[in-house]
Amino acid sequence: MSQEEVAREAIKHALKALKKRHLVEEGAHAPAYIALSRPIISQGSEWKEKAENLELELQQCYKAQSRLSEQLVVEVAESRALKASLQEKETTIADLENELTQTRDECSQLKTDLEENIRALELVMSEHQELKAQLEQLTIKAKNAEAENKMLVDRWMLQKMQDAERLNEANALYEDMIERLKASGLEKLAREQVDGIVRRSEEGAEFFAESTIASVCKHRINAHEGGCASIMFEYNSGKLITGGQDRSIKMWDTSTGSLSHSLFGCLGSVLDLAITHDNRFIIAASSSNNLFVWDVNSGRVRHTLTGHTDKVCAVDVSKVSSRHVVSAAYDRTIKVWDLQKGYCTNTIIFHSNCNALCFSTDGRTICSGHVDGNLRLWDIQTGKLLSEVAAHSLAITSISLSRNGNVILTSGRDNLHNLFDIRSLEVCGTFRANGNRVASNWSRSCMSPDDNYIAAGSADGSIYIWSISKADIVSTLKEHTAPVLCCTWSGLGKPLASADKNGIVCTWT
Numbered sequence: 001m002s003q004e005e006v007a008r009e010a011i012k013h014a015l016k017a018l019k020k021r022h023l024v025e026e027g028a029h030a031p032a033y034i035a036l037s038r039p040i041i042s043q044g045s046e047w048k049e050k051a052e053n054l055e056l057e058l059q060q061c062y063k064a065q066s067r068l069s070e071q072l073v074v075e076v077a078e079s080r081a082l083k084a085s086l087q088e089k090e091t092t093i094a095d096l097e098n099e100l101t102q103t104r105d106e107c108s109q110l111k112t113d114l115e116e117n118i119r120a121l122e123l124v125m126s127e128h129q130e131l132k133a134q135l136e137q138l139t140i141k142a143k144n145a146e147a148e149n150k151m152l153v154d155r156w157m158l159q160k161m162q163d164a165e166r167l168n169e170a171n172a173l174y175e176d177m178i179e180r181l182k183a184s185g186l187e188k189l190a191r192e193q194v195d196g197i198v199r200r201s202e203e204g205a206e207f208f209a210e211s212t213i214a215s216v217c218k219h220r221i222n223a224h225e226g227g228c229a230s231i232m233f234e235y236n237s238g239k240l241i242t243g244g245q246d247r248s249i250k251m252w253d254t255s256t257g258s259l260s261h262s263l264f265g266c267l268g269s270v271l272d273l274a275i276t277h278d279n280r281f282i283i284a285a286s287s288s289n290n291l292f293v294w295d296v297n298s299g300r301v302r303h304t305l306t307g308h309t310d311k312v313c314a315v316d317v318s319k320v321s322s323r324h325v326v327s328a329a330y331d332r333t334i335k336v337w338d339l340q341k342g343y344c345t346n347t348i349i350f351h352s353n354c355n356a357l358c359f360s361t362d363g364r365t366i367c368s369g370h371v372d373g374n375l376r377l378w379d380i381q382t383g384k385l386l387s388e389v390a391a392h393s394l395a396i397t398s399i400s401l402s403r404n405g406n407v408i409l410t411s412g413r414d415n416l417h418n419l420f421d422i423r424s425l426e427v428c429g430t431f432r433a434n435g436n437r438v439a440s441n442w443s444r445s446c447m448s449p450d451d452n453y454i455a456a457g458s459a460d461g462s463i464y465i466w467s468i469s470k471a472d473i474v475s476t477l478k479e480h481t482a483p484v485l486c487c488t489w490s491g492l493g494k495p496l497a498s499a500d501k502n503g504i505v506c507t508w509t
Contacts, residue, residue: 219257243270361405369396457484
């Protein structure tokens with residue numbers, strides 16, 4: 001039975017009790033009403049008292065009836081409130097039942113999704129296991145290939161060392177023969193017969209002096225802010241030319257260590273320098289993708305050679321004609337320029353960036369050193385590849401041609417310095433030293449003017465000098481406090497100059 005029905009029954013019982021009490025009271029007071037309705041002759045105090053008592057009882061009955069009525073009203077109001085609350089709770093129950101149904105549906109859907117995800121995860125796990133197995137197999141293959149490659153490299157290095165030993169033996173025999181011929185006064189004839197060295201220039205016999213082994217730092221010059229990446233001497237002169245990160249070209253008197261001239265107008269860092277044989281024009285390779293040509297006498301820019309699409313890192317001038325220039329950039333091209341016309345006459349395209357290049361003595365061949373470690377020779381007219389050799393296991397950073405034009409010196413990031421016969425591209429010598437580390441992709445080494453020595457800077461600030469004939473170090477120069485980026489020898493035989501990453505230039509005698 002609901003609360004509303006209980007309330008209704010309680011109200012009915014209360015009404016019945018009131019009616020019954022009312023009837024009882026009417027029956028009890030009936031004689032009094034009858035007596036009062038009759039004519040009363042004498043109103044005594046006794047009857048008056050009874051009437052008052054009865055009236056009092058009647059008032060009490062009315063009060064009791066009023067209280068019951070009020071209670072009835074309260075109970076009816078409570079019944080209505082309970083009814084409204086009951087309806088609200090029934091509505092809430094219906095809403096909760098709907099939510100429960102929706103939740104059950106969602107749980108069912110989530111359960112279905114979970115089962116699908118579990119199946120997908122199992123599939124992914126199985127694929128992962130297969131891929132893991134494949135990776136393990138490939139790892140094993142890679143390790144085997146690496147071991148095989150290491151073995152081949154070791155064999156190759158052993159072969160190179162054996163070749164170098166044979167070359168050293170040949171050099172020793174050569175030196176012994178020279179010493180014997182010196183005693184008989186036939187040294188000059190012996191050199192012509194053994195080496196075929198004929199030192200010539202465009203105009204005739206070129207000035208030549210034996211190079212001295214540098215040992216003392218004569219001048220320490222703070223040349224460029226931010227570093228100095230390229231230095232060179234004027235031909236047959238002691239005047240030093242430097243180019244740096246500060247976009248300037250400076251010319252120095254090496255006898256006094258003083259600045260004699262400065263050239264401006266370059267739009268980027270100077271990465272390499274070249275000078276024509278008549279010392280009239282200086283060409284700078286720049287990180288601004290251009291080459292700049294200065295007239296030394298006027299100090300003005302004569303040409304701005306444009307055409308490369310990336311930084312130009314190497315430049316050289318023909319030793320036969322001062323009008324032809326070659327340059328290499330990180331756009332994988334070598335360009336041939338005509339200085340009289342001021343534009344490019346030929347472009348050579350290749351797959352590996354070129355870090356260094358130079359002309360052959362006859363001006364017909366370009367020698368280039370590349371990031372893949374190969375030394376390549378190109379025909380300047382046709383742009384065709386004539387020959388190539390794997391010169392280094394890492395990138396080539398420098399190329400220098402001997403004075404007689406028969407030997408090329410290459411330096412690489414593998415910290416080796418190799419000599420190659422330009423005619424056969426066979427190794428003539430390999431030079432290394434403990435502690436000698438090539439500092440950058442454009443670290444430049446050099447040969448002495450008499451082709452007897454090699455100089456190369458190191459990342460530890462040292463400069464190592466090797467004797468080509470002895471295949472051994474004859475001097476180690478220490479003055480720089482930063483990695484040495486380039487070295488160059490004066491054509492007069494001395495001094496030797498070097499430059500480092502802090503822009504310090506040293507001259508050595």
